Amino acid sequence: MASQRRDFFKQAGLGMVGVSLLRTNAEAQQARTGKRxxxxxxxxxxxMSAGVLPLAELTSQYENKRATNWAQLLREPRAARGMFDQASLNSCVTDSAAASSSWGCGSRVNNGSINTLPDGTSLTPVGKLAKEKGLMLGLVTTTAIWDATPAGFAASVQARSMREPIAEQYRNRVDVIMGGGREAFTADKRSDKQDLVAAYRDSGYLIAPTKPELSAVKPGSKVLALFGDGPLPYSIDHVRNENDRTNIPTLAEMTAIALRSMGDAKKGFLLQVEGARIDHSAHANDAAAVIRDQLAFDAAVGVALDFARRRGDTLVVLCTDHGNSNPGLNSMGSATGGSDECLRRAMRATASFSEMAKQLGNRSDYNMDANKVSDAKATAAERVAAVVKQHHNVDLKPEHASAIARAAGGEKxxxxxxxxxxxxxxMGQVMSNHTGVGFVGTSHTADxxxxxxFGPGCEHFEGLLRNTDVFQKLTTLMGTPFKNPAADGRPITTASHIPVGEPEFWLV
Ligand SMILES: [Zn+2]
Structure with missing residues (x-):
């Protein structure tokens, strides 16, 4: 065990040394130049809680002998490091709707709202401003495309659940649309029976229901690519399902396609890329799934940074909208193998809790209402132990298997x-004995x-920012500074374009 541990750190150390801080002259001219x-x-x-970055980093160092793209960027002197205060209008703990809206419109809104104040005032999203300025606009996600984070950049509705109006608002505003959530677009699933897919086709969009059709995307293509209803698979499951691998692209592949479409846009582009299932797997207290989706996100980061480094005219902002359940690797005693070996167990897991629950005839997707039993079904403890053994290769204590089985039956x-x-x-607590990764709850946090x-304008993302300042920085960097009405005490009462060049927000 001791020598294995030394190997692990040696490998991790080699990976760190392998990160070159030397960059090309062209790159050296980028970033911190004061340019837009x-x-x-x-x-x-x-x-993505703070603890997720090191979990992904340790895994990358151990498995690939190299740093994650995000960690490499953190070591670059020219990158800007910051934090966001993500509180919403009605809570110090935000949901994804209020979080994305704060970036998307510059005003704090109540949790659950998309760019709409409590009195119903509809706010102008950053994507609409980008489009009016002549930029191309793209949204790429691993969840439903109408869900809160993408919607916060391009739609305005009272409630995040209003998937059908969100899907309508994207048409002719968002040029590249990739992810899940097809149910909001098809005649058979929409309440008004409108065939939005046909409407998008008539508006000049390339329709790509599976990955192979993406090969037709060319520079300037408008794309509607929805790979199923609801979210896309967890990365830990996606990689093991041949049919899914064939038909559903990874986040990195979708990002590359979006850049192929928008990379040559004459007036530039605004692209939001969301790794959504980090949040879902954190709600599910599923450490292995969190790590795999964070690494899938990091692969997309690599695609974006390659593009930005080649070009020198592109700002890349990496961030998250809130912590969630705050996973962290604990110091583990010898009885459970020590922290390194515990984390390696998580690395070796072969299925998400969601897939394991399906095998048990159950559903273990996250459930934010702790009092809700959902569709839990009683399961034999022996069956639980067998499924956990199959996918995590650990032997559960009988009392732990029994506790999971009783929880599956809805027992409180x-x-x-x-x-x-x-x-x-x-499940998360029992498995933390084996993976070493503990969770503080099953919901978002106020961290x-x-x-x-990285790139031109990155200097404006230094330090601790209020979430709403992100909108001001994005719109000013796009050359279309704008103020929306707000309801949080700031002296803003009407929407207005701010004359370009006015330095106001730089002083905030
Ligand atoms: Zn969430």
Whole structure:
């Protein structure tokens, strides 16, 4: 064990040395130049608590002998390091709707709202301003495309659940649309029976229902690429399902396609890329799935940074919208193998909790309401132990298998923390004995969140920012500074364009 541990750190150390800080002259001229970017790539690892970055980094160092793209960027002196205060209008803990809206319109809104104030005032999203300025606009995600984070950049509705109006608002505003959530576009699933896919086709969009059709995307193509209803698969499951691999692209592949379409846009582009399932797997207290989706996000970061380094005219912002359940690797005693070996167990896992629950005839997707039993079904403890053995290769203690089985049946009172007194909560706690990764709950947290920026304009993302300032910086960098009405005490009462060149926000 001791020598294995030394190997692990030796390998990790070699990976660190392998990161070259030397860059080309062209790159050296980028960043911190005071110039405005032509293009902006805004990348959101949704629900990424601070502890997720090192979990992904340790995994990358161990498996690939190299640093993650995000960690490499953090070591570059020319990158800007910051944090966002993501509070919403009605809570110090935001949801993804209020979080994305704060960036998307510059005003704090109530949790659950998309760019709309509590009195119903509809606010102008950054994507609409980008489009009016002549930029191309893209949204790429691993969840439903109408869901909160993409919607916050391009739609305005009272409630994030209003998927059908969101899908309508994207048409002719968002040029590149890739992710899940097809149900909001098809005649058979929409309440008004409108065939939005046909409407998009008539508006000149290339329709790509599976990955192979993406090969037809050319520079300037408008794209509607929805790879199923609801979210795309967790990365840990996607990689093991041949049919999914054939038909559903990874986040990195979608990002590359979006850049192929928009990279030569005459007036530039604004692209939001969301790794959504980091949030979902954190809600599910599923450490292995969190790590795999964060690494899939990091691969997309690599695609974006390659583009930006080649070009020199592109700002890349990496961030998250809130913490979630705050996973962290604990110091683990010898009885459970020590922290390194525990983390390696998580690395070796072969299925998400969601897939494992399906095998148990259950559903373990995250459940934010701790009192809700959902569709839990009683399961034999022996069956639980067998499925966990199959996918995590650990032998559960009988009392732990029994606790999971009882939680699967909806029994309460198994643990004292009400959030974790659920199937996913009990599962997460039991598995933390083996993976070493503990969770503080099953929901979002109020933590300041990490951001890192690279390229022209990155200097404006240094330090601790209020979430709403991100909108002001994005719109000013795009050359279309704008103020929306707000309801949070700031002296803003009407929407207005701000004359270009006015230095106001730089002083905020
Ligand atoms: Zn969430």
């Amino acid at each position: 970017p032509k293009n902006i790539i805004f990348m959101v690892s949704d629900g 009172g198994i643990v004292l923390n009400a959030q974790q007194d659920t199937l996913v909560g009990v 300041f969140v990490t951001s890192t920026a």
